[in-house]
Structure formats: structure tokens, C-alpha cells
Amino acid sequence: MIELAILLAVIAVAIAVGLLLRRNQGRIKAADTLQPTSSTRTQLLSEAGIDGTAPAVLHFSADWCGPCAAVQRVVAAVTAELGDTARPPRDIEVDIDANPDLARELNVLSLPTTFVFDDNATERFRISGVPKATDLRSALTPLTA
Numbered sequence: 001m002i003e004l005a006i007l008l009a010v011i012a013v014a015i016a017v018g019l020l021l022r023r024n025q026g027r028i029k030a031a032d033t034l035q036p037t038s039s040t041r042t043q044l045l046s047e048a049g050i051d052g053t054a055p056a057v058l059h060f061s062a063d064w065c066g067p068c069a070a071v072q073r074v075v076a077a078v079t080a081e082l083g084d085t086a087r088p089p090r091d092i093e094v095d096i097d098a099n100p101d102l103a104r105e106l107n108v109l110s111l112p113t114t115f116v117f118d119d120n121a122t123e124r125f126r127i128s129g130v131p132k133a134t135d136l137r138s139a140l141t142p143l144t145a
Contacts, residue, residue: 029127029128040105045121056121060094062095062096075091082137085144106123116136
């Protein structure tokens, strides 16, 4: 009987953790800080195409990542919609396997992970999971005006 109670408790904890993790997937989170970046970060971002001349959406992906294809579609659609704005955003996809230094510098722990940078190459938002198009558009619109 005790074994059954332990099993049920473990299942309940696993479900609670799963629901908590799922709740945060795809949510846009404001960057923790808007402080200047290190020279290493600036160099790695520049090599990836974030040079501080336009807002950008940087998303990490890999061939083996299924949800990354959905991120690719969402980001492409939103950046295309905002293509006629004063400062159109760039869509930059980075393969995590080919760019481990940048992934480490940005603390990418899972795929897909997406970042929104302003036109000063400052990280403004971070998204773990597949973002909703409306949320991504809302985050980008003030940066493109």
C-alpha cells in the first residue's frame, strides 16, 4: 500500500512539473537587463548578423529539432508582415550545432529558443518554445516604428 502511495505522489509531482514547464513554453519574457554587452557577446552577435543597424529576431535551431520548423514559420511570417515598417526586423536563424559559442554566451539551454534584439543589438526579449505570432508581433512593433 505504501508503494502505491509513493507511486501516486511521484506521478502527481511529475504532472505538476510538466504543467509548469508547458505553461512557460512560447511566452515572451523581457530581458533581465538592458546593460551594455561584453565584447565577446558583441563579436559573436555580429558574426551571426546582429550588427546594431536594425531590430532582429535571432532563433536557434537544429536539423533534429521538430518544433524549430514551427518557429521558423512564425518568425518568417511576422518579419514579413513588418517588412514595410520604418525599421524592418531581420530574421536570423542560427544552427546551435554550428554555433555553440553563441549559444553558450546567450545561455541557450533548450531548443527552440528565440531572442528579439533592438536596433542597438541589445537583447529585449527571450522566448523558449514556439512563440505565438501575435505575441512576437507585439514585441517587435515598438522596435520597428
